[in-house]
Amino acid sequence: MSDLQITPLNALHRALGAKMVPFAGYEMPVQYPLGVMKEHLHCRANAGLFDVSHMGQVILRAPGGYAPVAAAMEGLVPVDMLGLGMMRQRYGMFTDEAGGILDDLMMANRGDHMFVVVNAACKADDIAHMRAHLDGVDVEEITDRALLALQGPASETALSALVPDVAGMRFMDVGIIPSDFGELWISRSGYTGEDGFEISVTEDQAESLARALLDHGDVAPIGLGARDSLRLEAGLCLYGHDIDTTTTPVEASLNWAVQKVRRAGGERAGGFPGATRILDELQTGAARARVGLRPEGRAPMREGTPLYAAAEGGDPVGHVTSGAFGPTLGAPMSMGYVPRDLAAPDTQVFGELRGKRQPVRVAKLPFTQANFKR
Amino acid sequence: MKFTEEHEWLRVEDDQVVVGITEHASQQLGDVVFVELPEVGTKVTKDDEVVVIESVKAASDILAPIDGEITEVNDTLTDEPGRVNDDPMGDAWFFKMTPSEPSQMDDYMDEAAYKKYVS
Numbered sequence: 001m002s003d004l005q006i007t008p009l010n011a012l013h014r015a016l017g018a019k020m021v022p023f024a025g026y027e028m029p030v031q032y033p034l035g036v037m038k039e040h041l042h043c044r045a046n047a048g049l050f051d052v053s054h055m056g057q058v059i060l061r062a063p064g065g066y067a068p069v070a071a072a073m074e075g076l077v078p079v080d081m082l083g084l085g086m087m088r089q090r091y092g093m094f095t096d097e098a099g100g101i102l103d104d105l106m107m108a109n110r111g112d113h114m115f116v117v118v119n120a121a122c123k124a125d126d127i128a129h130m131r132a133h134l135d136g137v138d139v140e141e142i143t144d145r146a147l148l149a150l151q152g153p154a155s156e157t158a159l160s161a162l163v164p165d166v167a168g169m170r171f172m173d174v175g176i177i178p179s180d181f182g183e184l185w186i187s188r189s190g191y192t193g194e195d196g197f198e199i200s201v202t203e204d205q206a207e208s209l210a211r212a213l214l215d216h217g218d219v220a221p222i223g224l225g226a227r228d229s230l231r232l233e234a235g236l237c238l239y240g241h242d243i244d245t246t247t248t249p250v251e252a253s254l255n256w257a258v259q260k261v262r263r264a265g266g267e268r269a270g271g272f273p274g275a276t277r278i279l280d281e282l283q284t285g286a287a288r289a290r291v292g293l294r295p296e297g298r299a300p301m302r303e304g305t306p307l308y309a310a311a312e313g314g315d316p317v318g319h320v321t322s323g324a325f326g327p328t329l330g331a332p333m334s335m336g337y338v339p340r341d342l343a344a345p346d347t348q349v350f351g352e353l354r355g356k357r358q359p360v361r362v363a364k365l366p367f368t369q370a371n372f373k374r
Numbered sequence: 375m376k377f378t379e380e381h382e383w384l385r386v387e388d389d390q391v392v393v394g395i396t397e398h399a400s401q402q403l404g405d406v407v408f409v410e411l412p413e414v415g416t417k418v419t420k421d422d423e424v425v426v427i428e429s430v431k432a433a434s435d436i437l438a439p440i441d442g443e444i445t446e447v448n449d450t451l452t453d454e455p456g457r458v459n460d461d462p463m464g465d466a467w468f469f470k471m472t473p474s475e476p477s478q479m480d481d482y483m484d485e486a487a488y489k490k491y492v493s
Contacts, residue, residue: 031404037430038405225430298455
């Protein structure tokens with residue numbers, strides 16, 4: 001794995017007995033000795049600590065402060081960035097001219113600048129994309145900071161023992177907070193469906209902070225394996241699987257991420273790549289939709305499983321984009337794309353597993369209830 | 375007891391052969407969440423895919439280690455697949471079979487050789 005990059009927590013992962021795997025060009029922990037299932041359940045019941053330092057952290061600045069950055073960013077995302085409150089964060093996606101999704105990301109209004117977090121596998125392309133299209137905006141990749149996620153109902157207790165100010169934050173708030181571990185960039189967010197925080201910390205303080213959090217009895221380290229089953233139960237998309245350049249935000253059922261002001265008739269309607277198609281789909285619906293799927297049997301239907309409208313005959317009408325066993329759900333779960341007329345909850349479709357079509361029902365997302373502190 | 379390179383174990387019980395997966399295999403698989411067993415009476419040939427096993431990580435097949443007929447399957451695994459992680463070498467056997475060519479077992483490893491194989 002010599003050509004892989006490592007994060008500032010690599011030595012800690014090894015000391016904790018993690019199984020390391022290559023992921024998006026980084027050597028990352030897929031699981032710790034607890035194992036995927038128990039790590040998942042621990043995160044939902046207590047709190048889990050994730051190393052997400054492979055993700056890209058980027059600061060966007062312009063001479064006029066946040067507003068001109070937000071105005072420029074609205075040319076790349078179908079999101080209301082000018083209306084985003086001070087020290088608040090919002091989810092969005094870079095779209096392309098065909099209306100497909102180049103990446104999904106988090107964007108924060110930090111007063112005089114914007115802070116964004118992008119996916120590891122896309123970060124080089126995203127940064128080039130921003131540099132090419134955000135006129136008058138300085139795009140600075142932050143490479144000397146780790147990113148930790150602390151997720152689960154005990155997160156606030158564990159983090160506020162070290163950083164008392166976080167107790168006052170609510171879901172999607174961001175803060176720049178001095179601490180014993182240097183200046184922390186904290187958001188009350190995550191990707192598990194649980195309450196929690198994402199914490200950017202300088203690389204030299206990252207292990208100390210991680211160890212201090214792990215010293216809290218409720219916090220266990222969680223690998224990428226459980227991160228995947230947690231986000232899938234929470235109905236959240238994984239870029240490159242559930243969303244990519246072949247899926248539009250509307251097909252991906254991410255309409256909620258496109259605020260009214262950016263839609264047809266809105267004050268700043270359109271003006272982002274692929275707007276014609278996306279605005280049209282927002283009004284009239286897309287031909288297909290990303291849906292939750294609950295197999296009726298016990299066998300998981302994994303990524304790539306073809307979906308059929310009937311138990312016999314016909315061509316595939318869609319496919320599974322993510323699938324696994326849901327430890328909290330206690331059953332297999334998948335997400336995938338089906339034609340609009342098959343997208344209503346409880347509609348039965350069929351997934352082909354090992355040559356046999358097995359019944360599976362369209363289900364509401366998320367599979368497990370979110371526990372955000374609103 | 376005999377062991378295959380596919381990390382199965384075979385234990386002879388009278389005229390039957392009991393088949394399961396090793397502790398090493400169960401650890402490598404991770405938490406098992408689904409087991410699909412063959413039907414009793416199925417005639418199998420060595421290397422036929424007879425059991426589907428899915429863990430939190432991936433799906434794997436278990437191959438028939440020898441020719442013969444499936445005589446019993448461990449139905450408890452269908453409802454409690456996690457038993458494969460708890461006791462892979464004991465209670466969590468997968469199936470029993472009547473071998474048609476018992477000599478096919480001769481080539482498989484003994485415990486010492488298997489330990490060396492996985493070390």
